[in-house]
Amino acid sequence: MRETSDTSNGPPGIRESRFSRIFEECYEHVLAYSIRRTNSKEDAEDVAGHVFELLWQKLDSLAPDAELLPWLYAVARRRLANLRRRQLTKDLHQGELRFRTELNPGSHLNIETQDEIRHILLAMERLSDQDRELLRLLAWEGLKHAQIGEAFGISVNAVAIRIHRARGRLRDHLQTEETSAEVGND
């Protein structure tokens, strides 16, 4: 999502209108991105709010033709990671470690499909945070390689290589999941 006209780095009124326009275009996308990763509307709203507060601070350093959505996703990703760490801190304070399992998003689907989704969720959980996020940006957010590169601060080539490797690792994990499910069914 690129800005439609050049109103950057101007007087306060123009700065505000630039901010409002970006907010108008991107807020719901950032909110959706955050809900997908927190399963909590309150946390997602907190993340989205933080993202746009940071946008206000950094507005003058962002080029008028910059691809903004990947940048906003990158800020949201860091904020979400900190929310997870805060939760971990609370758990440590309580003397227990609870490992979060993802809400099953396919609860309205039939059992066979739910099983399939459970398999892929388990395999995804075994990926590193970075691999998982790369694949989700592609499949959930529908970003192109160049946009993912913007979000991670890496080249398009590097994105292609990392996605290729992440898919390879996911295939391996899926294979393992299937094998253990078969053993379990025997």
Next chain:
Amino acid sequence: MISDKQLDDLIARTNPILTVPKVTADKKLSICESILASARNPELMPDDHIRLHRSVRLSVENRIGILDIDDGKANVLTMDVIHAINQALQICELDSEITVIAIIGRPEILSAGLDRNLFFGDDGRVSETLNALGHLIIRLYGSKLRIVTACTGHAIAAGALLLLASDLRIGKSGSFQIGMNEAAIGVTLPDWALALAKHRLTKQANQLTLSTGQLYQVVDAINAGFLDKVTNENIRQVALDEADLLSALDLEVYREAALSARKKCLAEMKQHIALSQSENHD
């Protein structure tokens, strides 16, 4: 084999919400106004870090867990501070995104060590604190992650032990004292600390530390084995730049090489602490 397309379709099916949520124009306007109101006032801006203690905070940037220690005074390592640093290490080690931990002191002091008054009080509390410190130092030295420590000024006694347990130690140039002065102030170093000093310090520095409690000026602290580099630039930035370089290196290689070289020393340290704890129980 599942094709890329099939794989992407499968991942897409795990998406908990398929459509972008609609927010009404009124609600959007009110959210936008409230963000602008707090954004215009930097004091209201949320600070994106985790505070584990009033003087210990953890933030994460570019795969680096940044642990700032600042009590506004001498950065004394109390039991609470030791516990908070331990927690920060645990959080970083559980986080697959973090590959390096940077420990950063406050201006002009990394740490003056344990509270000196502790040694004039209850013996039980002394050994409890020393054992907790020992566990922390072992955790640092045996961490699966690389540790970079910014020695922002003085590092005395337990403060110097933080340096000995780190992978890369950067000192701020200036008239600062670094070392373990226990022998000079009549405090006996615990055996686990002796084992670490023997492993990290030069033979001469180790002898001087044990017999005289010698403190070193920053440049001499490199030769003794307390520091690796000295900078007169912004030490926080230098430490984070170094941490950034380290974050690109292979962690498995580090775990295999560095940790294996420390294995014997770590085992010896653990043994000393176990012995000290069992003596306390007797």
